[in-house]
Amino acid sequence: MVKRRSFVAGVFLAAAVAFPSLAAERSIVVASTTSTENSGLFGSILPVFEAASGIRVKVVAVGTGQAIKLAKNGDADVLFVHHRPSEEIFVAEGYGVKRFEVMYNDFVLVGPKSDPAGVRGMTDAPAALARIAAAKATFASRGDDSGTHKKELGLWQAAKVDAVAASGQWYRETGSGMGATLNTAAGLGAYALADRGTWISFANKGDLEIMVEGDKRMFNPYGAILVNPAKHKHVKAAEGQAFIDWLVSDAGQKAIADYQLGGLQLFFPNAKKAGS
Numbered sequence: 001m002v003k004r005r006s007f008v009a010g011v012f013l014a015a016a017v018a019f020p021s022l023a024a025e026r027s028i029v030v031a032s033t034t035s036t037e038n039s040g041l042f043g044s045i046l047p048v049f050e051a052a053s054g055i056r057v058k059v060v061a062v063g064t065g066q067a068i069k070l071a072k073n074g075d076a077d078v079l080f081v082h083h084r085p086s087e088e089i090f091v092a093e094g095y096g097v098k099r100f101e102v103m104y105n106d107f108v109l110v111g112p113k114s115d116p117a118g119v120r121g122m123t124d125a126p127a128a129l130a131r132i133a134a135a136k137a138t139f140a141s142r143g144d145d146s147g148t149h150k151k152e153l154g155l156w157q158a159a160k161v162d163a164v165a166a167s168g169q170w171y172r173e174t175g176s177g178m179g180a181t182l183n184t185a186a187g188l189g190a191y192a193l194a195d196r197g198t199w200i201s202f203a204n205k206g207d208l209e210i211m212v213e214g215d216k217r218m219f220n221p222y223g224a225i226l227v228n229p230a231k232h233k234h235v236k237a238a239e240g241q242a243f244i245d246w247l248v249s250d251a252g253q254k255a256i257a258d259y260q261l262g263g264l265q266l267f268f269p270n271a272k273k274a275g276s
Contacts, residue, residue, distance in 0.1 A: 027056040028239045031068075031076035033147055034177035036222070037061035039197035039266050045255040049246050055239050063146030063177070071095060071225075074232030077240035079225045080247075082195070083147035087223045096225035102247050103256050103267045104221040107151055108199055109212035110182070111137075111191035119191075125215040126159035133161040136170040138190035142181045143173025147220075152193045155217065182208070195220055197266040221270070224248075247271070 036042055037059060046057050060070060064081040071079040072095050079096060081087060090096045109128055111119065117135040119128040132139055141163070142149040156163045163171045172190065174181045178198040185192040186206035194202075199210070224244045229235040246252045248271035256269045 025056055026054055026239055027058060028077040028236050028243060029058050029060060029075070030078045030080050030243070031060050031062070031070040032080040033064050033067060033082055034061050034179065035082065035148070035195045035198050036080065038177065038179045039195075039201045040261070041197065041256070041259055041267060044259040045252070048255045049243065049252070052251070053242055053246065055242060057243065061177075063142070063144040063149065065145030065150070071227050074227065074235065077227055077236045078243055079227060080222065081147055082220055082222045083150050084221055084223060086147075086150070087225060091225060095228055095231055097228050099223045099225050100244050100248050101270055101272050102222050102224050103253075103269050103271075104219065105196045105267050106213070106220050107148070107193055107218035108196050108210045109191060109193055109218075110185065110199065110208045111211040112189040112207045113209055114189070114207075115211060117191070120211045122212045123214045125155050125212055125218055128212045129155055129159040129163075130161055132191055133159070133163060133166070133170075136166075138188050139163065139171050140181050140185040140188060140190040140192040141171060141173045142178065143175050144177070146177075148178060148193060148195055151218070151220070155193070158217070200261050200264050200266055222267070 042059050050056055060076060064083045064086060067079060067081050068086055068090055070076050079090065087099050091099050109125060117132040117137040119131050122128045141152060167173055172184065172188065174184050178194060179202060181192055182194060182202050183204055186204055186208050189207060224247055226237060226240045226244060227235045229237040253269035253271055256267050257265065259266055
């Protein structure tokens, strides 16, 4: 009986060596943003990748700033966010291997139908924010160091307005993700900056509608970066790079383009092919 148990154990050990997937599931952790999660994009594309690769993807969806911190600490294998300046610093400091362009959409300024600041139809985002500040109309900010928050602060700076100085007055910082901030804006009848993907998928629009769009300064690119295994030896470099390679492949780009809600495309693939 002992010999039989030893034989069976030996068979399983040999199988585990020959077929590693029998011994341990292949998986990666992706630190990403609330917009890719809340918009439903990951729910649409990850099953396609997992079926093709056999690699399971666990997403930690937080603001871009927090996602970068997680990746710097080695708590993720791939960083997939949307604040290019921060991403480039991440790579330049040696925390990431290379930034890959994956997709884009844009930001929109939403607000109540009553439009107390009179910004409906404007295409100059900083000018619209300056009007909101002058009217002291309520504005809901994420206030969470996310990519959206960073973009918003840059637009306030371009408007020459110190909105943070009005914190707790007409400027309300939620410290929350995009969906929660839009909920706050809907409840307060406030203006807010949102990525278009989350806005399209957001069900509780209430009295909110798009007020300002089309400003080239509200362009919103997303990049994917493998966390540098030279910094953190436990990073699953092969699996992580396989995910990035799929995102920028024809199959991955098609999966991104195919994700729509109500006939509206939420993200637009823009991977740069080698030699192009």
